[in-house]
Amino acid sequence: MKYRKLGKTGLDVSVLSYGASSLGSVFREINQQEGIRTVHYALDKGINYIDVSPYYGLTKAERVLGKALKGIPRDRYILSTKAGRYGEDSFDFSKKRIITSAEESLKRLQTDYIDILLLHDIEFGSYNEVIEEGIPALYQLKEQGKIRYAGVSGLPLSVFERVLQKAEIDVILSYCHYSLNDTSLLHIVPLLEQKNVGIINASPISMGLLNNRPVADWHPADKEMISVCKEAAAYCEEKGENLAKLAIQFSVQNNRIPTTLVSTASERNIAKNIEWIDEPINQELLEQVLKILKPIQNRSWPSGREEWRQ
DSSP states (O other), X not given: OOEXXXXXXXXXXXXXXXXXXXXXXXXSOOOHHHHHHHHHHXXXXXXXXXXXXXXTTTTHHHHHHHHHXXXXXXXXXXXXXEESEEETTEEOOOHHHHHHHHHHHHHHHTOSOEEEEEXXXXXXXXXXXXXXXXXXXXXXXXXXXXXXXXXXXXXXXXXXXXXXXXXXXXXXXXXXXXXXXXXXXXXTHHHHHHTTOEEEEEOTTGGGTSSSSOOOTTOOOOHHHHHHXXXXXXXXXXXTOOHHHHHHHHHHTOTTSOEEEEEOSOHHHHHHHHHHHHSOOOHHHHHHHHHHHGGGTTOOOOOSOGGGGO
C-alpha cells in the first residue's frame, strides 16, 4: 500500500481508503460480524483511513464501525465522520447540532477523538448557516480536542470555492468528480493546493455508473450518461477486462489526489481492489474507454440549493 500526505493535516493516508457506508447496509443488508471482519481485513492490508457518517444506515454504520475498532490501537487508523446530514431530507448545520452530533458520534465510535470531522453535503444547507454556525462549530470542537481537523463535503465543486472564500478548512471530500467520466475536480486542485487543503476523493466508480452491473434506479445520472457508461463496460468485457478495475486504478494513480474512498462490506472486494491498484494500468484500454466516455465527460447532475451555485 502506498501513502500520501493529506494537505496541511500532515497525515499519511493510504491511497485507497475505506468508505464505511456499506456497514450501514446502504447497498445491501449485511450482518454485523461480516462488517467487523471487513474493517479488520482492510486495516491488516494497510488501509489506514476510514470514513463514515451518522447518515449511513441512520447511525448503524457508526455503531458497527465503533465495535470493529474497539481494542485496535488508536494510532493504527485515521478516522473521519460527518455532521449535518441525518436522513434523506434531514439537514441541520446549526452550531448546537453540529457539536451534539460530534459528541454522539464519539460515543457510537467508542473513541476519544475524531481525526477529521466533515460537514456533510453542505449544498443542502443554507450558505449562511454553514459559514456562520457550522464551520465555527468545527473550530470549537478542534479547540476542545474532540476533533483534530475540520472539513466539508459535497457534490458541486462550487461549494468548496465558496467556503474557501470565507473560512479556513483543513480538508475537503469530493465525490464523483475524479473518475474516468469526470475529472472536473482537477479544476479546483490548484486552489486547494495553494491553500494546502487535503483532498479526499470518493466514489471512483461514480456511484455504480462505472461497472458491469445494472445502474440503480435511484441514480441521478441522465439516460445518456447511463447508456454511454454501459457501452464502456461492454467494451471492457469484450476485452476481458473490468471497467470498475480501470476506474479505481485511474483514480488512485494521480499523485495530486492523496486518497480515494471505496465502500464495501466484503473482504473479497477489498482484496480485489488492492490487487487492482498494485497492477499497472492498461494504457491502451484506458485510451479507448476515455474515447467512449468523451460525449459525457465532466457531466454531472444538480444537487442542493440554488444559492450555492450563484
